[in-house]
Amino acid sequence: MEITTDHIIFWEWEFIHINATLVYSWLVMGILVIGSWLVSRRLSSGIHMNRWQNILEVLVTMIQDQIREASRQEPRHYLPFIGTLFLFILVSNIIDIFPGIGAPTSSLSTTTALAFTVFVAVPVFGIAQQGVKAYLAHYTKPSLLMLPFNIIGELSRTIALAIRLFGNIMSGSLIVGILLSLAPLFFPVLVQAFGLLIGVIQAYVFSILALVYIASGQRVKQHELEEAENEEVLTEEIETE
Amino acid sequence: MDAVSIIGMVSIIVSGVTIAVGSVGPALGEGKALAQALIAIAQQPDESATITRTLFVGLAMVESTAIYCFVISLILIFANPFWDYVIKLAGG
Numbered sequence: 001m002e003i004t005t006d007h008i009i010f011w012e013w014e015f016i017h018i019n020a021t022l023v024y025s026w027l028v029m030g031i032l033v034i035g036s037w038l039v040s041r042r043l044s045s046g047i048h049m050n051r052w053q054n055i056l057e058v059l060v061t062m063i064q065d066q067i068r069e070a071s072r073q074e075p076r077h078y079l080p081f082i083g084t085l086f087l088f089i090l091v092s093n094i095i096d097i098f099p100g101i102g103a104p105t106s107s108l109s110t111t112t113a114l115a116f117t118v119f120v121a122v123p124v125f126g127i128a129q130q131g132v133k134a135y136l137a138h139y140t141k142p143s144l145l146m147l148p149f150n151i152i153g154e155l156s157r158t159i160a161l162a163i164r165l166f167g168n169i170m171s172g173s174l175i176v177g178i179l180l181s182l183a184p185l186f187f188p189v190l191v192q193a194f195g196l197l198i199g200v201i202q203a204y205v206f207s208i209l210a211l212v213y214i215a216s217g218q219r220v221k222q223h224e225l226e227e228a229e230n231e232e233v234l235t236e237e238i239e240t241e
Numbered sequence: 242m243d244a245v246s247i248i249g250m251v252s253i254i255v256s257g258v259t260i261a262v263g264s265v266g267p268a269l270g271e272g273k274a275l276a277q278a279l280i281a282i283a284q285q286p287d288e289s290a291t292i293t294r295t296l297f298v299g300l301a302m303v304e305s306t307a308i309y310c311f312v313i314s315l316i317l318i319f320a321n322p323f324w325d326y327v328i329k330l331a332g333g
Contacts, residue, residue: 069291160305167308174315205301208294 004170005102006109021107028091028104059087070208071215078211081121085114086207093169093199097192103199106170108162115162118210119154126217135217161209168202245327252321256314263310270303 008020039052049057063083067075089105096103104110126135139150172195179188278296282289 066294070294163312164301164305164308167305167312171308171311171315201297201301205298208298209302212298 004107005104006107008102020102021104021110024095024101025092025104025110027101028088028095031091031095032087066208067211070211073215077125078214081117081214082207082211085117085210086203089114089165089203089206090200093203094196096169096173096199097196102173103169105165106173108166111162111166114165114206115158118161118213119158121210122154122213122217125214129218138217157209157213161206165202165206168198172198245331248321248323248327252317252324256317259310259314259317263313264307267303267307271300274299274303 005020005024009017010020010023011018035052036056039050039056042050043053044050060079060083063086064075064079067078067082071078092103092105092110095101096106105114123135126138140147172191176188176191176195179191274296278292281292285292
């Protein structure tokens with residue numbers, strides 16, 4: 001039984017292996033890019049619009065609302081990265097129900113790559129907002145003793161992101177495979193439907209967690225500002241008393 | 242008993258124990274979190290969107306420990322490195 005899509009090899013030349021994970025990732029990328037390109041060629045700003053344009057607008061507005069609620073900041077900076085993560089994982093997980101196509105996210109390589117982009121994006125967003133020095137300084141908060149723990153936490157949450165997505169999606173397809181040999185008639189359909197739900201929730205969780213990590217790398221400055229304001233208010237109150 | 246049967250037996254038993262022990266803690270934790278979220282929604286129905294979103298994210302994070310155990314037990318059964326090593330030694 002195949003656990004991941006990595007072991008299905010389509011084409012091979014010397015050290016280059018084109019396996020199913022790669023092919024289905026390209027398929028997902030193709031669906032997203034070509035679909036969006038086809039829709040956004042003929043955009044209308046009036047009341048009458050294409051139904052596909054309506055779908056894309058609903059999706060983008062929904063992602064924007066979620067980002068605004070979860071991070072309590074303007075979604076403009078986060079939308080490209082978080083939205084791309086969400087859409088890629090969502091389509092990868094949903095594509096699993098088509099016969100003969102495996103989800104690219106059921107391979108540990110894909111999920112590790114996705115988690116690695118988050119690992120890189122956290123310092124990139126943080127440094128872009130507050131500069132190298134202030135960003136690196138927040139690893140030593142609340143005290144210098146916490147430095148190793150902060151670094152370990154950064155690494156372990158990246159690994160946790162990768163293994164969580166991989167475990168959920170891989171277990172979904174594997175359980176269907178096992179059930180097919182036990183009760184092949186009707187029951188696997190229900191489990192497939194449950195797998196769809198899990199796939200959508202995991203795509204949501206992955207992107208929200210990425211957003212939370214990025215926002216937590218940025219929020220240090222805001223906290224300091226608020227604390228400074230609070231101290232000013234306190235000192236003013238004391239002075240008036 | 243030779244090495245092959247010992248490794249096979251230990252792998253199967255340990256994978257069962259792993260998933261059995263590893264699913265208890267997350268199950269208790271998820272039940273507790275869900276109960277608290279239901280209480281919170283009953284008290285503040287207006288905030289149900291925020292509560293539900295936080296609940297889903299929290300549940301997924303709690304569940305990840307169970308998923309780690311699941312991955313470990315799958316590795317022990319389907320992709321056991323020690324088993325492969327012993328088979329390779331016996332074959333070659």
